[in-house]
Amino acid sequence: MRRALPRLPGPAPNFRTLLFMLGVGSIVWYAAAISLPLLLFAARRIAVERQGRARAIVIAFAIVLSMIAITSVIQYVAIYRGSPMRPGFSAYAPQAVRQNVLPWIALAGIVAVVEARRRAVHAALDRERLRAKVAEQRLIALTGQLHPHFLFNTLQGISTLIHRDPDAADEMLAKLSDLLRDLLRHRDHVLVPLGDEIRYARTYLEISQARFADRLQFRIDVAPALDQASVPLFILQPLVENALAHGIGGRARGGCVVVTARRDGERLHLEVEDDGAGLITSTTLREGIGLSNTRERLRASFGDDHGFSLGSGADRGAVARINIPFRVHEPPVASP
């Protein structure tokens, strides 16, 4: 058997009596609940950095005022709609505004706190992201260096020379040490003076020259005045490695690599050219991991304010060209 539900006494309430039962004074809270997401969204859109503090305050104030006005109107309509005792709105308004000011200001306060907190978390995240990006850049720069292939072939070369020409073995060992020292010295840097980059490239090429016996020639053409230009760490070396791999490797007659840097107004131009097989025959090989890293790292340091291209050389071979803004290198401030 099912028990019948007890009936409510009296006539069924219509909408208006329901409103009264719930309390007309609470209209402000209903309005607040409904508009809260909108208010939070609005708070998010007010960018203090872009619009200035004064303007942001004016906007917030305007929103609070209009919410007070809107609630007052709703209250007025809800209470007096169709009522014969209806006072004029201007007579009712001061009372309604008095009732609504406090709740809306309190609400604005809550929204402000929530938004401030969100922004703080956001800013912390941004900082973290930036830090991670810098660390990643460094990692990319370092992992792009001293390919195991280079390292172990150099060691094998030294092992050869030890038996045949101990002095030459010494020299190659010293150069490899220079390279490793530079690598360790710079592992915490993102930008370095061009002079350091050139020195690294020169040592790398000298070692390669020994590895490839007489098959490699190279030239470095950089005005000493550019030594202090600021460049991303190890920006040249992957290009040099690429030129070696495709310009020299596998070719019985060998080849030549030319590294140049020049300043043109506010731009710094870097070029690495080889006279190898060029772009046509081995397109799939030419843009390896090293070069996509280069592209990524240039973007991280200079945004769109850089150029990077791989083209055909003067008569054969390929040339990698980079142009970046010319800036004088500032030594990083030593951390305490």
Place this chain on the structure above:
Amino acid sequence: MTAIRVVAVDDEPLARERVSTLVRETDGLELIGEGNNGIEALDLIARLQPDLVFIDVEMPELSGFGVIAALDDARVPAVIFITAFEQYALKAFEVGAVDYLQKPVTRQRFAAAVTRARERLARRSEDYGLTLVSSATVAERARGYRTRFVVRRGNTHHIVPADQVDWMDVADNYLSLHVGPKSHLWRGTMKQAEDELDPDRFVRIHRSAIVAVDRILTVRTHESGGHVIEIKGGVHLRSSRQYTDRVRALLR
């Protein structure tokens, strides 16, 4: 006892010299040739038919695996791979090499590898060549899409870069690689070429034809249900109905 005839190949002369010196210093080994790259290796192996080859895995153009994969399996020497990378060293074992040596090569390690080579040469199994060639093919394939073909004319080999090939078709037991007005015979099958080439750049249009996608000029529907494909140089090729889907995918 006749000496074991050895060929050493590395693209870096200084690195190769270490191996060559060790070969010369070892009794019972005779250095009969040295190569600077994969193609020279193939020429030397075809011409001199050595018993044992020391070969660097990581060489530009044609890797050590690529060299072995291009060998005629009836005449495969014992192979010792030399590598700077651990990852290749492990693969070298998988491909049935006698041994592998890591750079820098020590005298001791070299001697151990030579001992293994002697044992291998003394009791050489029938299918040794086939195993080595086919597993080198697999190892080479694992390194990425095929970017070159090694073609042989007598005892000389040369490379036909895959991106120079306009189209290819079957010619007896070979594939005919068409490069402009010239063509080269490559020992391989349609299936192998299809599997090994980058599918974004080459498409099989017929049981016996593959074309380079960027050489295609026009594609017309034929009343038979297939297509007629015109490629640069005025060549018209029929595509059969079976391969229509692939041609359609191209048009999209």
